[in-house]
Amino acid sequence: MVPVRRAVIAAALVSGTSIYAQSATITENASAFTFTMNGTEMTVTRSGPSCPSSCIQPIAVAAGVETLGELEVIGFLQTAVSNGSGLLVDVRMPRTFSSGSLPGAVNVPVATFLPNNPYRSDLLTALGVSNADNAPVFGTAFTLVVFGNGPDDGNARDAIQNLLVAGYPTDKIKYYRGGASTWSALGLNISVGQ
Known part of the structure; x- marks a missing residue:
């Protein structure tokens, strides 16, 4: 942590005010x-x-997309990720992801899901979608749990909306609203260098 940032934090602690005291x-x-x-x-x-x-996100990001809590994410890791039918997708930027993420997560930055990304069909193919360029078939596609930094990060919502625009079925998308910040705040371990 840089010395200036330490000084700001120390001043806030001494004065008893929040670092984020602004409205x-x-x-x-x-x-x-x-x-x-x-x-x-x-x-x-x-x-x-x-x-x-940093806007607070709703619990439900799209009709038909299930929102999960931490225990459900752990269950997803134990079942769908373990048996190869599911992926835990961290949509944060690679630098943030590399500093630590949920165990078993793969990094697919939110911009990758944009309709104008020339490599989006490659991404969909990597997610198990057949014929991603023309008439996509999602029968063998992974079930995804998508998350960002936390309840005030709209990137997971945006990625999910773009998956839906691409035709990804709602029953194959799940939303972990808590994200990396809530996971850490609950004392759950973070993996570095996945």
């Missing part, structure tokens, strides 16, 4: 939410990284 929007369209409880108006606000790009 941030919650979603791209909302900076706060209000509700009434027992006649008193209350407000939900957020401090932290700015949105965009």
Whole structure:
């Protein structure tokens, strides 16, 4: 960690303020939410990284795409990944991935899924899709669990949306909203150099 960053963190700790004390929007369209409880108006606000790009993501990213928690991801690793029918896909950038990811994850950066990527049909073929260039057939395609950095990272949602545009079936896509940050925050191990 660079000395300047250490000084900022130390100052924040001494002063008792959060490093992310600035106000941030919650979603791209909302900076706060209000509700009434027992006649008193209350407000939900957020401090932290700015949105965009760090917007809180919904639990459900697309109709038919199942959202998983950590125990379900572990179960997926034990079953689908172990038997060769599934892949755990980390859509973060390679440099971030190489510093550590969930055990068994493969790195496929979010930009790879874009419709205008000239190598997208190669990616789909690598994911087990037959005839990816013309009329894709998904019968032998891997079931995917897609994740990014965490609940405020829209990259997994974007990758899933682009998979759906390519015709990937919803029953072969799962979303791990918690991502690498929640996995680590729960004390689950991270693998480096996969």
